[in-house]
Amino acid sequence: MDKIRQQDFVNWLLAQKGKKNDWKHNITQREAQALELASQSKRNEEAAGQQSSPPKIPSDEDLLRDLLIQELLAWVVDQTELCRLRSR
Structure with missing residues (x-):
């Protein structure tokens, strides 16, 4: 019985390891998307600033x-x- 529990535990650990790699990949994708959104937002602000009213006092x-x-x-x-x- 203990052998079966040990094997189940090892299988569970291996399954978690695969999920962890997917999790890390998802984080890097989210970071890349966040950086892209931030750069787009900055470009939009700069464009709006150039089109806005004359220089302020x-x-x-x-x-x-x-x-x-x-x-x-x-x-x-x-x-x-x-x-x-x-x-x-």
Whole structure:
């Protein structure tokens, strides 16, 4: 009786292994489809952006964001120079 159970278990494991390979294949197909949909969506957005209204006037938020980015970059450059001086 134990021999039969062992053989059934081995057969079940082998069957699961085949299903696992199919599962991995399905995942890669889904990933490829998702990437294709994302690239199509991006192309559609770019096309819509080119056909839309004239360039917008930067808002206060855009100007503030640009200023903060410049400040951050200046700080990073200063920190890099300090690290370079310390390493000498």
